[in-house]
Amino acid sequence: SDSNVISLEAPDKCPACGSPTAIIETLSNNTNSTTQGQVVRCVGPSLSCPPRAVGALAHAFSRDALDAKGLSEAKIQQLMNAGLLKVPADLFKLASRQFISETILSSIGELPGWGEKSAKNLAAVASKIATNGVSLPRFIYSLGIRNAGQHTSKLIASTYGSADTFLLAVEDAASNNETAFAALVGSNETEGTKGIGPAQISALRSFANEVESVKAARQLANAIPVRDEVISISVTEPSEDKPWAGYRVVFTGTLPDGMSRKEAQDIAKAHLGAKSTPGSISKSTDLVVAGEKGGKKLEQAHELGVRVMDASTFMKLVQDHTDES
Secondary structure: OHHHOOOOOOOOEOOOOOOEEEEEEEEOOOOOOOEEEEEEEEOOOHHHOHHHHHHHHHHHOOOOOOOOOOOOHHHHHHHHHOOOOOOHHHHHHHHOOOOOOHHHHHHHHOOOOOOHHHHHHHHHHHHHHHHHOEEHHHHHHHOOOOOOOHHHHHHHHHHHOOHHHHHHHHHHHHOOOOOOOHHHHOOOOOOOOOOOOHHHHHHHHHHHOOHHHHHHHHHHHHHOOEEOOOOOOOOOOOHHHOOOOOOEEEEEOEOHHHOOHHHHHHHHHHOOOOOEOOOOOOOOOOEEEEOEOOHHHHHHHHHHOOEEEEHHHHHHHHHHHHHHO
């Protein structure tokens, strides 16, 4: 009966930050996607809404994004309450000698559950990221754009190539330029990016209209090095024309510029033509790329007579091959 129904009027503004709200339908996980209910969501910039900012910062510092080890949501909240952290770029002030001082480290150390060692560890983590930087896909993923998970972030990165080019497109969209994301959507002359659909473009446009979010993204790009991504071109060159066509390539040791082994393997296959990038060396291995501290794999390569390439030569090959593309 009607007496069992409670009527609640949804707030049109977020009680925490005053941004507009939207009623979002939630869907069940079954195949026919029947509506389960509705939620009222703040649609303002997440970094500007205190209850949501903690989650947004935790996402930015997560392992698959900026990878700031040791920063739990509780610690992020403490740094926010202390006025030391509002946007992701603020963390990297701890890596700046002009900003960091014994007084600031001491004040962090005095926070509940921290201590001097934890404060110094945080500064060391910030310094490492500020020195080594991150890949462009990680940078884009860290921004917390709705519908832009790791795979979509990779697609966006391979379309724009650099943080500056991507952010220029975002800023262009903020000026209501309908063709701002033409590189992703495609046009009469160009093919769009496969895997990018209306949901992702809509989310990118929403992000572009969040002035504070775009400003925070720019600050982050200015605070740490963001490595350029090899741009995917729609007409891929035949693999037999690539320098490592058919090669089985093994990577070992630490690679330059903070490049992860996964990034190197992806580049080796997609842009240098490698057939595979196994994790171990065998008689069928064609090439070993050795960074610092190559260790046991480097010894095995010499024992088996497998050709070894220095990691710096690999980086130059990638650069030369990218320039030719």
